[in-house]
Amino acid sequence: MPRKPKKVKPQGKIRIIPLGGLGEIGKNMTVIEYENDMIVVDCGLGFPDEDMPGIDLVIQDFSYLEANQDKLRGVFLTHGHEDHIGAVPYLLRSINTPIYGTPLTLGIIRNKLEEHVLPWKADLRTVNAGDTVEVGEMSVEFIHVNHSIADACALAVRTPLGILLHTGDFKLDTTPIDGEMMDLVRLGELGREGVLLLMCESTNAERPGHTQSERNVGESLEYIFNTHRSKRIIIATFSSNVHRVQQIIDTSARHGRRVAITGRSMLNIVCAATELGYMKVPTGVLVDINDIKRFKPGEITLITTGSQGEPMSALYRMAFSDHSQVTLGQNDLVVLSASAIPGNEKLVGRIINELSKNEVEVLHDAVVEVHVSGHACQEELKLMQALTKPKYFMPIHGESRHLSANRELAKRMGIHPNNIFLSEIGKVLEIDSAGARWAGTVPAGNILVDGYGVGDVGNIVLRDRRHLAQDGLIVVVATVDLDEGMILSGPDIVSRGFVYVRESEDLMEEARRVALDALMNALEYGNADRVFLKKCMKDSLTKYLYQKTKRKPMILPVIMNL
Numbered sequence: 001m002p003r004k005p006k007k008v009k010p011q012g013k014i015r016i017i018p019l020g021g022l023g024e025i026g027k028n029m030t031v032i033e034y035e036n037d038m039i040v041v042d043c044g045l046g047f048p049d050e051d052m053p054g055i056d057l058v059i060q061d062f063s064y065l066e067a068n069q070d071k072l073r074g075v076f077l078t079h080g081h082e083d084h085i086g087a088v089p090y091l092l093r094s095i096n097t098p099i100y101g102t103p104l105t106l107g108i109i110r111n112k113l114e115e116h117v118l119p120w121k122a123d124l125r126t127v128n129a130g131d132t133v134e135v136g137e138m139s140v141e142f143i144h145v146n147h148s149i150a151d152a153c154a155l156a157v158r159t160p161l162g163i164l165l166h167t168g169d170f171k172l173d174t175t176p177i178d179g180e181m182m183d184l185v186r187l188g189e190l191g192r193e194g195v196l197l198l199m200c201e202s203t204n205a206e207r208p209g210h211t212q213s214e215r216n217v218g219e220s221l222e223y224i225f226n227t228h229r230s231k232r233i234i235i236a237t238f239s240s241n242v243h244r245v246q247q248i249i250d251t252s253a254r255h256g257r258r259v260a261i262t263g264r265s266m267l268n269i270v271c272a273a274t275e276l277g278y279m280k281v282p283t284g285v286l287v288d289i290n291d292i293k294r295f296k297p298g299e300i301t302l303i304t305t306g307s308q309g310e311p312m313s314a315l316y317r318m319a320f321s322d323h324s325q326v327t328l329g330q331n332d333l334v335v336l337s338a339s340a341i342p343g344n345e346k347l348v349g350r351i352i353n354e355l356s357k358n359e360v361e362v363l364h365d366a367v368v369e370v371h372v373s374g375h376a377c378q379e380e381l382k383l384m385q386a387l388t389k390p391k392y393f394m395p396i397h398g399e400s401r402h403l404s405a406n407r408e409l410a411k412r413m414g415i416h417p418n419n420i421f422l423s424e425i426g427k428v429l430e431i432d433s434a435g436a437r438w439a440g441t442v443p444a445g446n447i448l449v450d451g452y453g454v455g456d457v458g459n460i461v462l463r464d465r466r467h468l469a470q471d472g473l474i475v476v477v478a479t480v481d482l483d484e485g486m487i488l489s490g491p492d493i494v495s496r497g498f499v500y501v502r503e504s505e506d507l508m509e510e511a512r513r514v515a516l517d518a519l520m521n522a523l524e525y526g527n528a529d530r531v532f533l534k535k536c537m538k539d540s541l542t543k544y545l546y547q548k549t550k551r552k553p554m555i556l557p558v559i560m561n562l
Contacts, residue, residue: 012034012159012160013430013431014032014033014159014161014196014430015031015032015428015429015430015439016030016032016199016394016423016431017030017032017426017428017442018396018423018424018427018444019061019064019444020425020444021044021396021397021398022423022424023400023403023424024046024399024425025046025083025203025341026044026082026083027044027045027046027058027059027060027083027087028042028044028084029041029042029043029044030042030166031065032157032164033071034159036071037071037136037138038073039072039073039075039076039140039157040065040074040076040097041075041077041155041157041168042077042078042084042168043060043075043084043086043087043091044081044082044084044086045057045058045082045083045086045090045449046058046059046083046446057086057449058449059087059090059446059447059449059454060087061443061444061445061446061447062094062095064442064443065095066094066095072095072097073097073135074097074098074099074100074125074133075091075097075099076100076101076140077101077106078152078166078168078169079102079147079152079169080101080105080107080108081149084168084169085105085108085109086112089113089115089116090447090449092113092116092118092120093118096119098125099122099123099124099125100127100133101125101127102126102128102129102142102151102153103126103128103278104150104151104242104272104273104278105151106126107272107273107275108240108269109122109124110124110272111268111271111272128142129142129143129153129183130143137159138158138159139157139158140155140158141156141157141158142154143155143156143186143187144180144183145167145168145169145170145182145183146172146176146181146182147170147374147375148214148238148241148244148373148374149240149241149242149374150178150273151278152168152170153168154166154170154187155168156190159196161431161432161433162194162195162197163190163193163195164195164199165187165195165197165199165390167198167199167200167384168201169201169203169374169375170380171211171373171377172210172211173211173213175214175215176213176243177214177215177218177243177247178243178278187384187387187388190388191387191388191389192389194389194391195388195391196390196391196431197390197391197436198384198385198388198390198393198394199396200384200385200393200395201376201397202381202398202402202406203375203376203397203398204377204402205381205405205406206401206402206405207377208377208379209379210377210380211373211374211377211380212372212373214372217244217247217371217372218247218250219369220368220369220370221247221370224333224370225251225252225254225255225257229255230297230298231297231331231332231333232297232298232302232332233252233301233302233332233333234304234315234326234328234334235303235304235335236307236313236315236335236336236338237303237337237371238338239263239265239266239270242269242278242279245266245270245279245303246279246280248301248303249279249282249285249286249303250282252285252301253282253285257298257299257300257301258285258287258292258295258301259285259300259301259302259303260287260289260291260303261286261289261304262304262323262326263304263305263306263313263314265305266304266305266314270303287300289302289326292325302326304318306351307336307337307348308338308340308341308344308348309346309347309348309351311347314326319351319354319358328358329359330360332360333360333362334355334361334362334363335364335370336348336352336362336370336371338371339365352364378409381406381409382412382413385409385413385415390415391419392431392436393407393410394422394423394429395407395410396423404422407422419436421438426442427441428441468497471498471553471554472495472496472553473553473556474493474498474545474554474555475493475495475556475557476491476537476538476541476555476557476558477490477558477560478491478537478557478558478560479560479561479562480519480523480533480559480560480561482528485523485524485528487516487519488562491516491519492512493511495553497553498551498553499549511541511545514540514541514544515537515540518536518539519536522536530561533559534557538555538557541555
């Protein structure tokens with residue numbers, strides 16, 4: 001009998017490089033390479049920490065993608081949440097690459113792109129769950145999962161070395177609003193075929209049990225509407241949670257209420273979801289926000305943004321009596337149908353306190369079940385591993401504690417510790433026929449967006465902003481004649497955010513004398529220049545003010561030479 005030819009092992013290498021979403025909440029992005037082909041999974045943004053004053057958004061460092069854009073075959077989006085799609089417009093400013101996503105995901109992106117000026121027309125390519133896209137030597141299959149937004153998918157990336165499965169964000173909802181449960185059958189089929197690497201979300205990896213079904217919120221809404229028939233109901237939720245908004249509209253319609261929507265992102269997503277058929281609004285139920293005064297309180301429901309306490313959101317403006325159409329009072333009930341994202345607890349608390357001061361009743365998740373998570377808890381994460389039976393495992397999407405908890409679950413599921421890779425942004429995991437290993441790093445980090453500026457605010461500017469916020473500013477202005485070594489005017493001192501000048505006249509007058517003495521002493525040196533004069537004044541003032549106040553304001557000397 002002729003011998004069977006031996007299978008030749010592929011000689012290529014897979015490289016997996018997270019550029020965001022590890023050790024942090026948001027900013028999700030993962031690069032997958034096989035030889036000369038590269039794809040990107042998700043392109044989300046993050047929100048600034050408290051130590052980033054004035055920063056609007058945080059995005060990834062795209063320099064690695066820009067250096068390798070000839071290999072980039074496309075960006076593949078798992079779903080339409082901001083932490084997965086929000087940085088797409090910023091990526092498209094420098095790289096023209098196809099963007100693949102399900103209809104609702106791309107519908108949301110189209111609305112976002114209208115706010116940005118790009119050097120080219122965005123190449124948006126619509127796919128559906130079950131579709132497979134061929135990209136060079138790889139292919140990407142979209143697999144339906146449940147999440148807190150419609151049209152969410154996991155991605156199976158097929159390479160010559162094996163299948164990489166990226167779960168995206170998911171949960172197992174056996175009674176989903178849209179009637180489509182997560183495609184467990186397809187995940188099981190991939191597991192039988194053999195999954196080389198499972199990249200699994202970790203957001204709820206610390207929570208035991210199962211995540212509750214979205215329908216539980218519907219039951220709570222029914223109870224709230226029944227027990228508050230005479231009140232106007234204002235419900236704040238994530239704008240992207242189309243199923244939640246649908247339940248609010250349906251419950252309002254059953255109780256004979258009209259619905260008004262406020263908040264730009266809420267309006268954008270409701271419009272996109274309605275146009276694409278993901279939401280169905282009964283005729284006559286929606287009314288314009290400007291017409292709500294025509295109805296009694298018990299005849300109106302408001303759906304609004306601001307569940308995270310964002311200072312510019314519609315709910316925040318209502319709470320602080322700054323909304324042009326809505327004034328809240330005792331006839332209103334505010335429902336916060338969302339849990340606070342880590343870091344936003346104080347902002348949410350501020351809104352609740354302000355509403356309570358104005359005698360507005362507030363319901364939130366601690367009082368009644370008005371929110372369920374969109375992320376898998378421990379039993380669902382274990383089910384994902386059991387179905388897919390991966391050889392290698394990488395926890396993704398979460399802070400370090402979430403990633404570590406997911407690693408412990410993988411160990412309990414029988415994955416060898418040496419096959420579990422706890423990565424960091426910029427760290428390269430390399431897989432070939434010989435195994436998997438770390439293989440260096442690539443440039444990665446945070447790029448800060450401030451207004452129209454992208455990346456022009458760095459660590460030095462942030463440090464100065466923090467300094468100004470903590471200790472204030474003192475400006476010292478003097479006019480000199482360097483050639484003659486004379487002071488022509490000043491020094492004059494202007495203080496901002498340091499002390500109230502009218503109540504600290506003695507301190508400021510003494511500070512002026514200290515600056516004058518420092519300037520006169522400096523001018524006695526031959527060849528003194530403006531840099532030297534500034535340094536002398538700054539050093540003397542810093543020392544004096546710290547002795548008197550134990551504070552170190554930012555001191556900005558200004559020397560004019562005539």
